[in-house]
Amino acid sequence: MITIQNGTLLYGKNLLPMGKNLFIQDHEIVEISECQARGKVIDAKGCLVAPALVNSHIHLGDSVARDVGDGEPLDKIVKPPDGIKHRILRETPREDLIRSMKDSLQDMVQCGITTFLDFREGGVDGVEILREALEDIHVRGLILGRQDSFLDKNADKSKIVSDAQEILKITHGIGLSGFGEIDDETARNIARECLKEGKIPAIHVAENEKVQQQSKELTGKTEVERALEAGFKLLVHLTSASTSDLEKLSKQELSVVCCPRANGALSTGIPPIKTMWDLGINLLLGTDNVMINSPNMFSEMEYALKVTRGLTQKYFAPVEILKMATVNVGKAIGLNLGSLEEGYLADIMIVEQISRDPILSLINRTQSKNIIGVITDGKILYQR
Numbered sequence: 482m483i484t485i486q487n488g489t490l491l492y493g494k495n496l497l498p499m500g501k502n503l504f505i506q507d508h509e510i511v512e513i514s515e516c517q518a519r520g521k522v523i524d525a526k527g528c529l530v531a532p533a534l535v536n537s538h539i540h541l542g543d544s545v546a547r548d549v550g551d552g553e554p555l556d557k558i559v560k561p562p563d564g565i566k567h568r569i570l571r572e573t574p575r576e577d578l579i580r581s582m583k584d585s586l587q588d589m590v591q592c593g594i595t596t597f598l599d600f601r602e603g604g605v606d607g608v609e610i611l612r613e614a615l616e617d618i619h620v621r622g623l624i625l626g627r628q629d630s631f632l633d634k635n636a637d638k639s640k641i642v643s644d645a646q647e648i649l650k651i652t653h654g655i656g657l658s659g660f661g662e663i664d665d666e667t668a669r670n671i672a673r674e675c676l677k678e679g680k681i682p683a684i685h686v687a688e689n690e691k692v693q694q695q696s697k698e699l700t701g702k703t704e705v706e707r708a709l710e711a712g713f714k715l716l717v718h719l720t721s722a723s724t725s726d727l728e729k730l731s732k733q734e735l736s737v738v739c740c741p742r743a744n745g746a747l748s749t750g751i752p753p754i755k756t757m758w759d760l761g762i763n764l765l766l767g768t769d770n771v772m773i774n775s776p777n778m779f780s781e782m783e784y785a786l787k788v789t790r791g792l793t794q795k796y797f798a799p800v801e802i803l804k805m806a807t808v809n810v811g812k813a814i815g816l817n818l819g820s821l822e823e824g825y826l827a828d829i830m831i832v833e834q835i836s837r838d839p840i841l842s843l844i845n846r847t848q849s850k851n852i853i854g855v856i857t858d859g860k861i862l863y864q865r
């Protein structure tokens with residue numbers, strides 16, 4: 482049993498600040514109350530006790546190519562199979578790839594992240610490389626893999642299906658680069674195989690105006706419409722989604738990952754976070770390619786909040802941004818995760834409270850040096 486006492490707890494799905502003690506047994510939060518401390522005691526006086534952060538979209542493989550390709554067009558940087566990043570990934574020795582991934586994983590842990598969803602290139606071998614990098618680092622990595630055959634326009638349906646089944650045996654789902662590289666039938670087959678296995682079918686969509694336009698010219702449909710028809714449940718970006726796209730999307734059970742810093746860095750736009758929130762869409766947040774961004778969710782939250790207010794010239798509540806990095810995630814991945822309540826996984830960060838507003842203290846002020854402890858799956862990852 483672990484007790485975290487004397488802190489300000491951000492309780493439940495609405496992250497309500499309250500002065501209670503939190504009790505952990507095995508992997509779970511078992512009690513939140515004013516009862517006396519039991520077992521190992523962590524004193525959180527002057528601190529916020531918050532759900533640990535989730536980075537819902539990252540390409541850890543790019544850790545080897547930090548800040549490469551700045552200023553080049555998006556296609557030239559990230560489009561498979563010959564974008565700059567894919568060339569670098571092919572040319573880098575396995576040990577170097579693993580070492581750079583480990584660096585990024587450590588960066589995430591130091592920034593209060595205990596769960597991440599990675600879009601992993603390179604087929605089965607690519608997944609194994611990330612698993613190796615994760616071996617001695619206790620974070621929850623949800624790997625969304627892909628096979629090279631998905632990009633082969635001549636591959637027949639049975640090959641796509643069997644390759645999808647192969648990768649799903651070792652992943653939490655499949656993460657596709659986008660409709661620029663695959664056709665609708667392939668997309669449908671892949672999404673169907675994921676859902677059959679109870680896993681996550683994910684894809685980048687509407688990252689910029691150009692891809693939306695190309696999709697309409699080629700098929701008469703937007704990328705968002707095609708993703709919905711194919712059955713994807715996790716859509717990444719939506720930077721250039723139309724109003725009608727968003728309305729259609731809001732009627733389905735799925736989640737959207739916004740990556741505003743990556744969109745800003747690549748000059749592709751700013752995701753319509755407030756519009757999607759108004760429509761009731763379940764929103765998550767991710768730092769995207771490590772080649773463009775540090776995997777720091779505090780930076781992502783601060784940027785997301787301020788750019789949303791700047792873009793809409795309207796107030797947007799900070800707590801909704803913090804939910805994107807915590808409580809909204811459980812629903813998207815089917816785990817009791819991201820909320821401090823009984824029966825949820827004990828993934829918790831204990832952070833010095835720097836300003837009077839607990840939510841803004843996290844979003845505007847917190848740096849890794851302010852995190853005094855991180856717990857994942859009920860185990861203390863570190864304590865300062």
Ligand SMILES: [Zn+2]
Pocket residue numbers: 538539540600685717769770
């Ligand atoms: Zn991405």
